[in-house]
Amino acid sequence: MISRRRFIQSSLSLALVPLLPRVAFSASLSVRPSWPVFCLSPQLQSLCNAVAAMKALKDVTSPNSWNYWAETHRANCPHGQAYFLAWHRGFIHRFEAKVREISGDASLVLPYWNYYDSPTVPSEFLDPYSPLYRGDRTGSDVSGALSYDAFADTVIRFQRGRTNAFEAILETRPHNRVHNLVGGALSSISISPRDPLFWVHHANIDRLWVAWLKAGGGRKEPLTTNTYWSGNFSYGTAVDGMPRVWTADTTTYLGYQYDNETMPSQSTSAARAAGALAMTAAPMRPATRVSVPFGKSRALSLDEQSLNVDVGLSATDAARVRSLMLQPAATGSTADGPVRVVLDGVHLTGLGQKGGYFYNVYLNLPAQPGTGKAAGAYLLGSVGPFEISVARMKASMKGMQGMADMPAPAASPGHGARLVFPATEVLQRIWPDSLDKLSVSFVRVDGSRHPTRGVVMKVDAFRVEADPSM
Known part of the structure; x- marks a missing residue:
């Protein structure tokens, strides 16, 4: 049942604040x-x-x-x-x-x-x-x-x-x-x-x-x-x-x-069946590849193509990641968990500022189509113009009244945004048999049938890092 609840007056108490002018509880809503x-x-x-x-x-x-x-x-x-x-x-x-x-x-x-x-x-x-x-x-x-x-x-x-x-x-x-x-x-x-x-x-x-x-x-x-x-x-x-x-x-x-207060679902939504399938099926790992050792950084450029980054792990790195996978994510020394994908110095090109796209960021997508789990199992998050603008806003608002406890990105190379994707829970969901490498995929999604071509986003420093094992 819908009921009236209280309102917050300040950050120091849960006192009620003056309510809006009274509304009759009737069919005249x-x-x-x-x-x-x-x-x-x-x-x-x-x-x-x-x-x-x-x-x-x-x-x-x-x-x-x-x-x-x-x-x-x-x-x-x-x-x-x-x-x-x-x-x-x-x-x-x-x-x-x-x-x-x-x-x-x-x-x-x-x-x-x-x-x-x-x-x-x-x-x-x-x-x-x-x-x-x-x-x-x-x-x-x-x-x-x-x-x-x-x-x-x-x-x-x-x-x-x-x-x-x-x-x-x-x-x-x-x-x-x-x-x-x-x-x-x-x-x-x-x-x-x-x-x-x-x-x-x-x-x-x-x-x-x-x-x-x-x-x-x-x-x-x-x-x-x-x-x-x-x-x-x-x-x-x-x-x-x-x-x-x-x-x-x-x-x-x-x-x-x-007039409609029901949740959407794949069985009731008018979205096309093919579109619903695309939203749930895991995409294939992109063929375009670059590589970087675990814990090290490299620059990335993102354009109209999807991109895959292979992150090589030594035997020591693999043992550390496997150990952290066995621990609850809350045991990490950072709020982002013990294993994380970090994008430092993320900034848009002039073309990228126009929007109309984003990248879904996945970990260890299957190399063959139609294999593995649903897409959500591999999803770390998304990055696009909106996420970058939010990260920059949060950094600028750090310490402002009412925002002091907001997790805010630190300064990053090139004065771009800093985005962090916790990876521990995804690793625990997919539980890779082998940890000789991790594959981070940036899968492009467009809002137009004729997307713009060219570099839209640059990352000064991409890396996968982890806390010391427990």
């Missing part, structure tokens, strides 16, 4: 519809009118201006930590109220883009004469972003830092991947809300959170007394009155629900 349903209503024109009016106002300090919301997101949004979902829920709720006010349409609600059913960018966003249009998008198909991992029966915990944590999985896939594949403004955390697609994308992420919790089956969030909720965050001075929502069960209290 606003219903956020899917984009195709929304387009059949007069609300589409109301939304377009509001967006056009906001874009015309150039005062970035005014909540009535379009770029105000991008700046608020850049300065305050938490990514890769607790409150990612809660912060964005409050953010889009406040934005929804603003466009309703500016449009003069009291019935206007924020729709969602259900890319699990319709993975191509809706046509209304592709009309150059519409305020919903942006000409910098480089991809229009987000099929490659879709994943059912967050909705598996084994994903019943919410908080990141735990195995199979819903918030962390949903953020990385599909959330980050959609940002990457659309490209343009959407692929940069600092300006992504400038693209109107941002809002219908995040409405869908919010809807998927609701659907996950309503699905039951043991799915639950941490108790309200759990230290996971002991942090704090901000929306900025211009929206000080907005409570800090920190649980999923707040949509009824906030006055809305979704």
